[in-house]
Amino acid sequence: MILSEPEKNVVETIGEFIKFWGFSKHHGRIWALLYLSEEPLNASDIQSALEMSAGLVSMSIKDLLHWDVIVRVWVQGDRKDYFRANHDVWHMVTRVMREREYQMIASSARNLDDSLGELETSLEISKERLEFLKPRIEALIELSESFAAFLNVLLTQAEANIEELKRISAKLPE
Numbered sequence: 001m002i003l004s005e006p007e008k009n010v011v012e013t014i015g016e017f018i019k020f021w022g023f024s025k026h027h028g029r030i031w032a033l034l035y036l037s038e039e040p041l042n043a044s045d046i047q048s049a050l051e052m053s054a055g056l057v058s059m060s061i062k063d064l065l066h067w068d069v070i071v072r073v074w075v076q077g078d079r080k081d082y083f084r085a086n087h088d089v090w091h092m093v094t095r096v097m098r099e100r101e102y103q104m105i106a107s108s109a110r111n112l113d114d115s116l117g118e119l120e121t122s123l124e125i126s127k128e129r130l131e132f133l134k135p136r137i138e139a140l141i142e143l144s145e146s147f148a149a150f151l152n153v154l155l156t157q158a159e160a161n162i163e164e165l166k167r168i169s170a171k172l173p174e
Contacts, residue, residue, distance in 0.1 A: 001049045007036055011050070021096070026052060026060045031069050031085050040073045040082035068095060094155050102151050109144035112137055 011032040018028025029050055047057045064070040069092050075082045086092055116137045119125055
């Protein structure tokens with residue numbers, strides 16, 4: 001697949017955008033290439049179009065499959081694996097937020113709570129220092145738990161209301 005300059009710009013732009021989310025630029029470039037492709041592509045097609053090594057394409061495809069960002073498809077008459085982009089961007093975003101951001105926040109709250117427990121039993125900390133630290137750490141725990149609950153509600157509501165949002169946004173003037 002040969003990309004025009006504007007298509008290359010789209011691929012590179014998505015690569016940079018995906019980097020912001022903590023993924024590799026190559027992940028974004030592969031997804032964008034597949035998203036712009038009318039037909040599913042195999043690893044060799046991707047390697048050629050994006051001038052990437054076979055190893056990098058293979059590792060990136062594995063990662064993208066894990067996140068449901070791309071899907072493996074069967075092409076009749078060919079034994080190679082072919083891929084296409086998952087076009088449901090909202091599904092991808094909510095999955096990443098649930099599996100990565102939500103888990104990070106929940107883990108932080110647990111770690112803070114464990115640290116507070118250790119501080120309370122530590123012989124290294126004076127009573128005065130503990131009295132200073134305890135309300136601060138409790139505030140951080142509460143903030144983490146609140147943000148985890150907020151994110152959970154947001155993701156749950158977003159999934160429930162995405163079709164309504166799509167319907168409403170389709171009616172908005174361009």
